[in-house]
Amino acid sequence: MCLAIPTQITEIDEQQMATVTLGGVERRISLVMTPEAQVGDYVLVHTGYAIAVLDPAEAQASLETFAELAVIQEELDQRADEIH
Amino acid sequence: MKYIDEFRDPALAQQWIVQIHRDAARRHGARPIRLMEFCGGHTHAISRFGLRELLAPAVELRSGPGCPVCVTAAADLDRAIAMADVPGVILATFGDMMRVPGSAGTLYDARGRGADVRIVYSPLDALEIARRHPQQSIVFLGVGFETTAPGMAAALLQAEADGVPNFSLLSLHKLTPPAMRAILEAGEVALDGIIGPGHVSAITGSAAWEFLPREYGIPCAVAGFEPLDILSAIGALVRAVVAGEAAVINTYARGVRPQGNLVAQQLLARAFAVAPADWRGFGVIPDSGLALRQTLAHRDAARLFPIEARPAPQPTGCRCGDVLRGVITPTDCALFRRVCSPRTPVGPCMVSTEGACAAYFQYE
Amino acid sequence: MEDHILLAHGSGGILTHELIRDVFARYFANPYLDDLGDAALVGELPPGRVALTTDSYVVQPLFFPGGDIGALAVCGTVNDLAVAGARPLYLTAGFILEEGLPLETLERVVVSMAETARTAGVVIVAGDTKVVDHGAADGLFINTAGMGVIPPGVDLSPAYLQPGDALLINGPVGDHGLAVMLQREGMGFGSTLKSDTAPLHGLITALLDAIPGQVRCLRDATRGGLATVLNEWVTSSASGGPGIEIEEAAIPVREEVRAACEFLGLDPLYAANEGKVVVAVAAEAVEAALSALRAQPLGQDAALIGHITSEHVGRVVLRTPYGARRILPMLTGAQLPRIC
Numbered sequence: 001m002c003l004a005i006p007t008q009i010t011e012i013d014e015q016q017m018a019t020v021t022l023g024g025v026e027r028r029i030s031l032v033m034t035p036e037a038q039v040g041d042y043v044l045v046h047t048g049y050a051i052a053v054l055d056p057a058e059a060q061a062s063l064e065t066f067a068e069l070a071v072i073q074e075e076l077d078q079r080a081d082e083i084h
Numbered sequence: 085m086k087y088i089d090e091f092r093d094p095a096l097a098q099q100w101i102v103q104i105h106r107d108a109a110r111r112h113g114a115r116p117i118r119l120m121e122f123c124g125g126h127t128h129a130i131s132r133f134g135l136r137e138l139l140a141p142a143v144e145l146r147s148g149p150g151c152p153v154c155v156t157a158a159a160d161l162d163r164a165i166a167m168a169d170v171p172g173v174i175l176a177t178f179g180d181m182m183r184v185p186g187s188a189g190t191l192y193d194a195r196g197r198g199a200d201v202r203i204v205y206s207p208l209d210a211l212e213i214a215r216r217h218p219q220q221s222i223v224f225l226g227v228g229f230e231t232t233a234p235g236m237a238a239a240l241l242q243a244e245a246d247g248v249p250n251f252s253l254l255s256l257h258k259l260t261p262p263a264m265r266a267i268l269e270a271g272e273v274a275l276d277g278i279i280g281p282g283h284v285s286a287i288t289g290s291a292a293w294e295f296l297p298r299e300y301g302i303p304c305a306v307a308g309f310e311p312l313d314i315l316s317a318i319g320a321l322v323r324a325v326v327a328g329e330a331a332v333i334n335t336y337a338r339g340v341r342p343q344g345n346l347v348a349q350q351l352l353a354r355a356f357a358v359a360p361a362d363w364r365g366f367g368v369i370p371d372s373g374l375a376l377r378q379t380l381a382h383r384d385a386a387r388l389f390p391i392e393a394r395p396a397p398q399p400t401g402c403r404c405g406d407v408l409r410g411v412i413t414p415t416d417c418a419l420f421r422r423v424c425s426p427r428t429p430v431g432p433c434m435v436s437t438e439g440a441c442a443a444y445f446q447y448e
Numbered sequence: 449m450e451d452h453i454l455l456a457h458g459s460g461g462i463l464t465h466e467l468i469r470d471v472f473a474r475y476f477a478n479p480y481l482d483d484l485g486d487a488a489l490v491g492e493l494p495p496g497r498v499a500l501t502t503d504s505y506v507v508q509p510l511f512f513p514g515g516d517i518g519a520l521a522v523c524g525t526v527n528d529l530a531v532a533g534a535r536p537l538y539l540t541a542g543f544i545l546e547e548g549l550p551l552e553t554l555e556r557v558v559v560s561m562a563e564t565a566r567t568a569g570v571v572i573v574a575g576d577t578k579v580v581d582h583g584a585a586d587g588l589f590i591n592t593a594g595m596g597v598i599p600p601g602v603d604l605s606p607a608y609l610q611p612g613d614a615l616l617i618n619g620p621v622g623d624h625g626l627a628v629m630l631q632r633e634g635m636g637f638g639s640t641l642k643s644d645t646a647p648l649h650g651l652i653t654a655l656l657d658a659i660p661g662q663v664r665c666l667r668d669a670t671r672g673g674l675a676t677v678l679n680e681w682v683t684s685s686a687s688g689g690p691g692i693e694i695e696e697a698a699i700p701v702r703e704e705v706r707a708a709c710e711f712l713g714l715d716p717l718y719a720a721n722e723g724k725v726v727v728a729v730a731a732e733a734v735e736a737a738l739s740a741l742r743a744q745p746l747g748q749d750a751a752l753i754g755h756i757t758s759e760h761v762g763r764v765v766l767r768t769p770y771g772a773r774r775i776l777p778m779l780t781g782a783q784l785p786r787i788c
Contacts, residue, residue: 002125002231002283003787004339005710006087023085023707025630026638030208032238033348042087044286044339045711047178047228047787048206048636049235051348052286052339054087059338066096066312069103069319076106085707094697094769101770124788134772152788179784205635205712205785232787311770426780437713438788446775 004046006054009039020045087338091310100315101138104322108142111326116144118274119321120410122264123281124151124438125309131443133311143318146273147440149263149365149408150281152227152256153180154432154439157362158396160256161186164225166391167254168199173389174217176210177225179203183435187396191225207239214243214251223385224253231283233257233374234348237355240376240383254385255374258361260284261292262372266363268300272411277321279314280306282336287352289344290334297330308336355380364432365405404431407440414444421445453549458579471555472575475562476541480573488573490538494597499534501525502593510553510587512631514623514642515722517590518561523647523722524670525594526568530649531666531725533604533656534596539565540574544589547582557588568647570594602656606684606728608664613756614734615692616727618651618741619644619749620700621674625719626708629785637711641704646723651744655727658740662733669724672779674699675717677726678764679778692764694754694776713786717766718779728756 007020007029016031020043027048031037034050043050108117121127127147130136136145149155165186168175175191182191182203195201200220204210207224214222226236236253243251260281267273280293285306296304303324307317317335324330334340352374361373376384398405402424403417414420414433424430426442433439456463473481480488505521515523522539529536541561545554565572623644630637648668656663667677682689701716709716723746729737734752741747764776 002123002229002281003713004231004283004286006085008086022710024639024641024704025707025711027205027636027711029206030235030238033234033345033351035347044283046231046283047235048208049238051231051234051283052341052345055338059087062312062316062335062338063090066093066100066316069096069099085703085710088710092769094771097770131774132768133770134768134774135770137772137774138770178787180786180788182784183781203784205787209636228787426777436788437786446777 002046004044004051006042007045008042009037012039018050088310091308091312093312097311097315100312100319104139104315104319105142107319107322107326116141117276117322117325118144118146119277119279119318120146120148120275121279122148122150122260123279123284124154124436125281125283126279126307126314127151127440127443128438129309129311129314131446135311135314139318143322146275146410146413147407147443148267148410149363150229150260151433151436151438152229152232152258153184153436154404154408155258155263155363155365156184156227156256156432157364158185158187159393160362162188162396163391163393164254165189165191165194167223167385167389168194168201170389172220174200174202174213174220174222175225176202176204176213176222178227180436181225181227184432185429185435207236211239211243211248211251214248218250220250221388222251223389224251225256226253227256229258229260229281229284230287230352233356234287234351237351240355240380241351243383244380252383252385252388253376255356255376257356257374258363259358259372259374261295262369263363263366265295266366266369267409270409272409275302275410276325277302278304279317279321280304280332282306282308282313282340285336285340285344287345287348289342290332290340291342292344293332297332301330303330303333305333306336306340308339365408399430402431404433404441407433414441417441451551453545453547453551453554453579455547455579455581457545458577464577467577471558472577475558476572476575478571478573480571481575488538490573493537496597496599499529499532499596499598500593501528502591503528504589504591506586506589507628508586509628509631510557512628512643514627515645516557516560517588518557519564519645520722521590521592522561522564522568522570523645525592526570526647526649527668527725529594529596530652531668532598533602533666534598535653536568536570536594536596536649538573538595539570540593541572542576542591543578544585545577545579546585546587547579549587554588564647568649601660604663604665606665606681606689609681609690609728609756610664611690611756611758612731613664613728614731614752615694615754615756616729616737616741616750616752617669617674617700618725618727618747620702620705621669621721621724622701622705622709622716622719624722625673626705626714626716629712630708635785637708639704639708641702641708644721644723646746648723648725648746651741651746652725654744655737655740659729659733659736662730662737664728664730667726669721669726671720673716673718673720674726675764675776676779678776682762682764689762691757691760691762692754693757693759693767694764695767697769698751698753700749700751714783717776718783731755
């Protein structure tokens with residue numbers, strides 16, 4: 001369950017309310033659960049609250065893992081071709 | 085859209101699918117590797133991107149009870165509808181709840197006969213309604229798991245701090261690990277691995293699922309909701325199953341930390357106490373619900389509007405319970421597609437877009 | 449003049465006459481209407497079959513980015529005629545006003561209707577006004593009926609769909625539905641998204657002229673969106689209709705619409721449009737149809753999105769970018785924002 005989407009913080013006010021944006025759509029959300037969030041950070045938003053600050057290094061690491069698999073795949077396919 | 089589009093790359097997804105089939109083939113045994121996607125969000129995404137078909141026959145995906153709409157007991161929904169019918173009450177809730185059948189109709193039906201039922205995006209929007217309508221009593225019908233409950237807690241605590249007296253909650257919030265445990269304890273379905281709910285885990289932490297490998301010997305991969313997230317979690321589970329290893333694997337590390345969101349956990353603890361909860365399909369599961377703490381008793385709609393919850397009979401032939409426990413797939417239900425469809429839903433699993441029946445309905 | 453609509457504005461007395469004179473007749477001014485007779489006498493029609501249609505408009509909010517209920521009431525009816533292959537000629541307009549509606553609001557709506565009708569080249573030849581008690585309507589409802597003529601040689605129907613026919617759309621889907629939803633009270637969203645409300649008959653005439661005899665049928669993808677139109681086509685005949693297959697990746701969707709759908713858990717394929725037409729053409733006419741559409745301001749982003757098939761008769765199947773196929777069913781009710 002739980003639709004939560006990655007949005008970027010563009011503004012923060014004193015009441016821990018922030019404006020976030022995704023693809024040109026903006027909304028005011030609460031940062032009460034992610035007080036560490038800064039302008040420019042990406043946060044996961046669920047029902048008007050940021051529930052997590054996204055970790056860009058971890059995201060990058062995941063994407064690299066995906067890409068590595070692709071390379072391994074290609075090698076496997078090549079080897080399979082050579083055998084046949 | 086950053087953090088969305090790059091996790092939807094079709095070419096990479098296809099390579100993962102090939103790899104999953106390749107890995108799964110290394111396992112001896114006649115039946116496919118059976119994984120449960122606990123979370124309704126995963127059920128929905130798996131349908132939307134068509135992953136179920138692409139992974140068959142190597143991997144069989146069973147839907148779990150992680151759809152808050154689906155597991156809301158009909159009796160609880162009846163109570164909410166009765167509250168909406170009280171003059172002077174504005175019932176606010178998420179759009180998801182509007183079409184769920186209670187034993188005598190839906191919230192839509194209540195609205196049709198004059199009840200003031202409003203759809204909001206956020207509990208904060210409902211609090212705003214309370215501020216604007218001081219003469220009326222705003223009851224929030226709160227459904228959802230660990231992901232949703234902290235926001236509800238924050239809104240209640242804010243109502244306290246700001247002195248907004250006319251804002252209360254009917255808490256049908258539920259906790260996910262006890263339901264997972266109930267499925268495994270019942271032993272009705274043999275599962276090889278669990279796809280863990282990513283956004284629940286953003287709050288609870290991936291560590292909340294350690295009991296799965298420790299006590300039941302099965303691996304759990306906490307997953308995000310984009311195709312590559314789901315496929316990499318399934319890939320990790322298949323490899324773990326083939327290797328005979330059981331562990332919690334966090335494939336959604338960009339949003340999920342092992343210990344979760346401590347601030348959100350504190351909010352939960354300040355507003356709620358763990359209590360038994362009635363799950364559709366399961367019955368009452370101990371320690372699986374969130375009731376308002378004594379300090380917030382004056383915001384507990386269950387106390388403010390004491391409406392007796394009458395046990396609601398299951399519609400004849402409806403097997404939502406078995407679907408929610410992962411015992412059957414929707415197509416095994418005799419009502420599926422013949423009597424029960426999104427247009428004429430018999431049970432809640434056909435109503436919610438996260439419900440397994442609604443998701444399966446979209447397949448040939 | 450009063451500031452607000454009173455019940456007396458619908459009584460047929462002095463206030464009614466003032467309202468007609470100062471608002472409706474003033475902005476809709478044309479020879480047919482100026483007679484203020486009981487029926488408009490429009491005279492001879494050009495050759496062809498006469499097409500009639502009617503539709504009621506109840507949108508909230510009344511004003512939204514890219515349009516308002518008045519523009520919608522004209523475009524919606526013009527488009528219903530245009531997709532039948534008709535050249536829209538005359539409209540009538542019926543207004544249900546809620547007691548207490550600011551006159552200024554009504555005036556803005558009427559001005560917008562008049563402007564839109566002028567752009568669309570149609571004449572509003574008759575009208576009616578009723579006022580209901582406060583609370584009995586939501587501000588303002590409009591019904592428009594339209595008449596047009598289908599020129600000889602033009603004959604469009606889903607019955608003509610054949611396997612292999614191509615399906616096109618004139619631009620990105622979901623703009624109207626999401627623009628309106630984001631504006632709804634209590635949703636709290638901001639965006640630059642605009643409704644696509646527009647009269648389509650110019651675009652459609654250009655298409656019909658470019659590939660005469662090659663267009664099978666047309667439908668404007670309003671309520672229920674693209675997916676609903678396609679479902680109507682596959683269930684259009686008693687024998688079950690054809691099958692349809694579309695490519696998810698080929699369907700144009702604006703970034704803001706995608707984002708709004710992510711926020712609210714909606715599917716753009718079911719979101720309303722007010723300036724989008726789904727076009728079925730013979731396979732050999734695809735390129736000519738696309739260039740004809742793209743040459744028009746309302747068709748610059750036209751795209752080929754799928755085709756008619758003899759497989760899975762009676763069903764619309766969507767191919768995902770991952771190679772999977774899923775059924776795109778008929779929508780069962782209005783799409784609601786969801787959190788799960």
